[in-house]
Amino acid sequence: MEIPKGKLIAIGGNEDKGTEPEPNFNQKNNLNFFGLQILSRIVHEIGGHDSYIEVITSASSIPDEVGQNYLDAFGKLGCTNVRVMSIRNREDAQKPEILERIKNCNGVMFSGGNQLRLSSIFGGTEFLRILQHRYLHEDFTIAGTSAGAMAMSNTMIYQGSSSEALFKGEVKITTGLALIRDVIIDSHFVTRGRFGRLTQAVAANPSCIGIGLGEDTGVLIAEGRYLEAVGSGLVIIIDGHHIRHSNIADLKEGSPISIENLVVHVMSKGNSYDLSTRKFSAEVTSA
Amino acid sequence: MEIPKGKLIAIGGNEDKGTEPEPNFNQKNNLNFFGLQILSRIVHEIGGHDSYIEVITSASSIPDEVGQNYLDAFGKLGCTNVRVMSIRNREDAQKPEILERIKNCNGVMFSGGNQLRLSSIFGGTEFLRILQHRYLHEDFTIAGTSAGAMAMSNTMIYQGSSSEALFKGEVKITTGLALIRDVIIDSHFVTRGRFGRLTQAVAANPSCIGIGLGEDTGVLIAEGRYLEAVGSGLVIIIDGHHIRHSNIADLKEGSPISIENLVVHVMSKGNSYDLSTRKFSAEVTSA
Numbered sequence: 335m336e337i338p339k340g341k342l343i344a345i346g347g348n349e350d351k352g353t354e355p356e357p358n359f360n361q362k363n364n365l366n367f368f369g370l371q372i373l374s375r376i377v378h379e380i381g382g383h384d385s386y387i388e389v390i391t392s393a394s395s396i397p398d399e400v401g402q403n404y405l406d407a408f409g410k411l412g413c414t415n416v417r418v419m420s421i422r423n424r425e426d427a428q429k430p431e432i433l434e435r436i437k438n439c440n441g442v443m444f445s446g447g448n449q450l451r452l453s454s455i456f457g458g459t460e461f462l463r464i465l466q467h468r469y470l471h472e473d474f475t476i477a478g479t480s481a482g483a484m485a486m487s488n489t490m491i492y493q494g495s496s497s498e499a500l501f502k503g504e505v506k507i508t509t510g511l512a513l514i515r516d517v518i519i520d521s522h523f524v525t526r527g528r529f530g531r532l533t534q535a536v537a538a539n540p541s542c543i544g545i546g547l548g549e550d551t552g553v554l555i556a557e558g559r560y561l562e563a564v565g566s567g568l569v570i571i572i573d574g575h576h577i578r579h580s581n582i583a584d585l586k587e588g589s590p591i592s593i594e595n596l597v598v599h600v601m602s603k604g605n606s607y608d609l610s611t612r613k614f615s616a617e618v619t620s621a
Numbered sequence: 622m623e624i625p626k627g628k629l630i631a632i633g634g635n636e637d638k639g640t641e642p643e644p645n646f647n648q649k650n651n652l653n654f655f656g657l658q659i660l661s662r663i664v665h666e667i668g669g670h671d672s673y674i675e676v677i678t679s680a681s682s683i684p685d686e687v688g689q690n691y692l693d694a695f696g697k698l699g700c701t702n703v704r705v706m707s708i709r710n711r712e713d714a715q716k717p718e719i720l721e722r723i724k725n726c727n728g729v730m731f732s733g734g735n736q737l738r739l740s741s742i743f744g745g746t747e748f749l750r751i752l753q754h755r756y757l758h759e760d761f762t763i764a765g766t767s768a769g770a771m772a773m774s775n776t777m778i779y780q781g782s783s784s785e786a787l788f789k790g791e792v793k794i795t796t797g798l799a800l801i802r803d804v805i806i807d808s809h810f811v812t813r814g815r816f817g818r819l820t821q822a823v824a825a826n827p828s829c830i831g832i833g834l835g836e837d838t839g840v841l842i843a844e845g846r847y848l849e850a851v852g853s854g855l856v857i858i859i860d861g862h863h864i865r866h867s868n869i870a871d872l873k874e875g876s877p878i879s880i881e882n883l884v885v886h887v888m889s890k891g892n893s894y895d896l897s898t899r900k901f902s903a904e905v906t907s908a
Contacts, residue, residue, distance in 0.1 A: 529816035530855075533887060568817075568877050579903045581889075590855050590889035594901040598885050600820060602868075602877035614881040616866045 340469035342476050342513060342555040343376055344483035345565070346521040346547025347446055369550050370407065372565045377411055379475045379554065380441030387416045388439040392455050393447030393481040397422070400445045424454075427461040436464050441475035444482025446521075450492050452485040453510055462511060469513055476513060480521045483547060487519050488512040489539050491531065503587035505534045514558055517609065518542045522549060523570055536574040537582050537593045543609055544572030559609040562618050563601040571607055571614070573597040627756035628666055629763050629800060629842040631770035632659055632852070633808040633834025634733055656837050657694065659852050664698055666762045666841065667728030674703045675726040679742050680734030680768040684709070687732045711741075714748040723751050728762040731769025733808075737779045739772040740797055749798060756800055763800060767808045770834060774806050775799040776826050778818065790874035792821045801845055804896065805829045809836060810857060823861040824869050824880045830896055831859030846896040849905050850888040858886040858894055858901070 380387055389404045391397035401418035408416040419435065421427050436442070442465070444452065456462045468474040476486070484490055490510030507518075518539060520532045523546035536544040545553060548567030555561055563569045579594040599614045601607060606615045667674055676691045678684035688705035695703040706722065708714050723729070729752070731739065743749040755761040763773070771777055777797030794805075805826060807819045810833035823831040832840060835854030842848055850856045866881040886901045888894060893902045 529857075533885075537887075566877070568879075570816075579901065581903070590853070591887055592855075592889045592892045592903065593887040594903075596885040596887070598820075598883040600824075600878055600880040600883070602879045605879045614866065616868070616879065616881075 336470055338470050338558045339472055340474040340476065341379055342469075342486055343372075343379060343478070343552055343564075344486055344519050344545070344547060344555065345372055345477065345479040345552035346483065346523055346549055346567070346569075347480035369566070370411065372550065372552055373407055374411055375554070375564055376441075376443065376475070376477045377408070377413060380477075381473075381475075383412045384415060385413070385440040386438065387413060388435060388442045389416060389418045389445065390421065390442055390482075391418060391445045391447070392421045393449060393451045393485070394445050395447060397445075400447075404443065404445065421455060421461075424459060427455055427459045433460060433464065436461055437468075441477065444476070444478035444485070446480030446482055449481035449485040449490055449510065450508070452481060453490060453492075453508060456511060457509070465511075466513060479552075483521055483552070484519050485510040486513045487517045487542075488515045489518050489535070489542050491518060491520055491535055501588050501590055502534075502582060502585045505531050505538075507535060507538070514555065516542050517545055519545045519547065521547045523547050523568075529570070532570075532572055533593065533596065534582075534591060536572045536596070537577065537580050537591065540574035540577055540580075542574070543612065544570075544574070546570035546572065555609075561601075561607040561609065563603055563605045565603065567602070569601040569605075571599040571601060573599075573612055575612065623757055625757050625845045626759055627761040627763065629756075629773055630659075630663055630666060630765070630839055630851075631773055631806050631832070631834060631842065632764065632766040632839035633770065633810055633836055633854070633856075634767035656853070657698065659837065659839055660694055661698055662841070662851055663728075663730065663762070663764045664695070664700060666764075668760075668762075670699045671702060672700070672727040673725065674700060675722060675729045676703060676705045676732065677708065677729055677769075678705060678732045678734070679708045680736060680738045680772070681732050682734060684732075687734075691730065691732065708742060708748075711746060714742055714746045720747060720751065723748055724755075728764065731763070731765035731772070733767030733769060736768035736772040736777055736797065737795070739768060740777060740779075740795060743798060744796070752798075753800060766839075770808055770839070771806050772797040773800045774804045774829075775802045776805050776822070776829050778805060778807055778822055788875050788877055789821075789869060789872045792818050792825075794822060794825070801842065803829050804832055806832045806834065808834050810834050810855075816857070819857075819859055820880065820883065821869075821878060823859045823883070824864065824867050824878065827861035827864055827867075829861070830899065831857075831861070833857035833859065842896075848888075848894040848896065850890050850892045852890065854889070856888040856892075858888060860884040860886075860899055862899065 391401045394400045493506040532544040551565035551567035553561045678688045681687040780793035819831040838852035838854035840848045
């Protein structure tokens, strides 16, 4: 498979869904639960303060507020060339002006909200084709928080309560933006107790590495394989390749699941993980 | 080490702490979140309906209500010889009448509440010595739910929020009733998202196997080693013996933890695990 020249930055955070009003969003400095330290790293990876950054708020049910909040936050970091794309449906995503902008920017930032909005608005569009192409062939950075992080992979969780997540059928999976394959990304991981949810997703898709992102925590993914933990919290890696027994195929919906031999790593800032070799390292590794 | 002739039954459930009023306790048929199916198994293991069972409510802040609730529940199962021990402090635990009762009963049931009450009331007492001796040398069953389950092991979690549990120092450990060694038992595991809490406890005590019990779910432990999952939910086993890197020793309090290579099993009813060989089995194994 081709080695992407671009980078992904997936950040955990508030993944308010559907028409929920994202009640905590307007807290001061609150960018769906990640701080300026991570935003600063995003700016650095995109290319610095002068870079042309597009904020994509399509996942959100309150895109104007969210967009303004990102403009303010990037502004605090001295960024002078940040714009918000107003894309609410598939028609918007196909406008020539929008396509021109996605071709010309230096990087994008997907906000939180509902990841199904992202997959249903962008799936199969020219917009997504350009995004994928630029990520593969250019030094182009795609950042996303929460829903914007969860939608990056091919296999995407879109529903599943934490408390019931180890009962079969409770975790719903669909296809995301497919910027990266063979991973499943979950957000808001530590606070909401989503170990069971990601575990079920990994057991049902054992070729995928589960990446659980805490709040104000994320991973930078270089060359489509090298993960570096960033931010103040934890990244949980769930590797299902060593699963021996799993009853997920034979089980009735709603029955409890049994799984033998998941390998789990707990990463904090500066730790890294290679998706290809499936090796954890306490230091930052890269090409 | 000596092979215990007795059995332990550790059940997950509500672990209301300190002086909290256990608000959900008085729901109909609610025994700190486990059902009559498990209670029926407890009765069976203790020796049937005619067995003399002592209910120990010392962990609870509302021992009378809790005791009555257990009497009602055991009564529904046709048990005719169940008594509640009123032990509120170390003096109570040393009364000759109480010691006589613990020598004569066929099995005991520890209620939920605060596990620190159990360790501080019973630690180092003649009462506990009798309990340990009967468990080792007789076909004697000790059941416990929630706090009563968590207190069974030598290494006992007594505090630690779920959301902060992967930051060093957030999980507090002390010595439990030491009926079993080299395990750490956590309760209410799936609903409250306690993966991080048990993970930190295991990383700091890697000789211990972590046993995370869901609500209405438990393990029957025979010969001090054979675990059988019982009830309607899940038991999560966390094995820290394969941990390669862990920064827990060098870390400042409050900093995030990193851990490489935890082995995790998800067990449901009928699955078993051998603490000595650290092997999962989809079937019930025993001596």
